[in-house]
Amino acid sequence: MLRFTDPRRFGCLLWQPAGAIHALLEHLGPEPLSDDFDGDYLFERSRGRKAPVKAFLMDQAVVVGVGNIYAAESLFRAGIAPGRAAGSVSRERYARLATAVQQILAHAITRGGTTLRDFLSPDGAPGYFEQELFVYGREGEPCRTCGRRIRDGRMGNRATAWCPGCQR
Numbered sequence: 001m002l003r004f005t006d007p008r009r010f011g012c013l014l015w016q017p018a019g020a021i022h023a024l025l026e027h028l029g030p031e032p033l034s035d036d037f038d039g040d041y042l043f044e045r046s047r048g049r050k051a052p053v054k055a056f057l058m059d060q061a062v063v064v065g066v067g068n069i070y071a072a073e074s075l076f077r078a079g080i081a082p083g084r085a086a087g088s089v090s091r092e093r094y095a096r097l098a099t100a101v102q103q104i105l106a107h108a109i110t111r112g113g114t115t116l117r118d119f120l121s122p123d124g125a126p127g128y129f130e131q132e133l134f135v136y137g138r139e140g141e142p143c144r145t146c147g148r149r150i151r152d153g154r155m156g157n158r159a160t161a162w163c164p165g166c167q168r
């Protein structure tokens with residue numbers, strides 16, 4: 001039996017002949033928890049790119065599986081403003097960002113994810129990971145690190161939150 005549970009309805013199942021690679025899967029970037037993903041990789045891929053670093057990080061051709069929440073939280077942890085041009089971020093800062101992505105994803109996996117299982121538990125209590133978010137969903141609230149108000153805006157048509165004190 002094959003069961004496909006897709007509460008957010010982003011997914012699909014497509015039948016492919018053996019050996020074929022679907023066009024949507026052909027140009028995907030590496031998995032963030034694989035050895036192919038690190039700061040040097042992000043640095044090399046980002047040269048000359050004027051897109052906001054957050055849109056760059058969420059581009060599936062760059063790296064797969066870094067959604068809006070994890071991109072926002074990783075950029076906070078790395079101290080990088082989400083609207084900064086991807087091509088203007090230094091190699092050292094990309095090293096911090098790659099480490100932040102991996103730490104946050106690994107942590108979220110042990111906590112059972114964010115939006116679905118943990119965002120609200122069946123009794124309505126906030127999820128575990130949700131309580132540890134620094135910027136996502138905290139627009140207007142004080143930064144847990146510096147106390148400045150968390151700002152929000154749209155970037156690449158996605159809601160984005162960041163701390164103007166901690167992120168440059």
Ligand SMILES: [Zn+2]
Binds near residue numbers: 164166
């Ligand atoms: Zn702050």
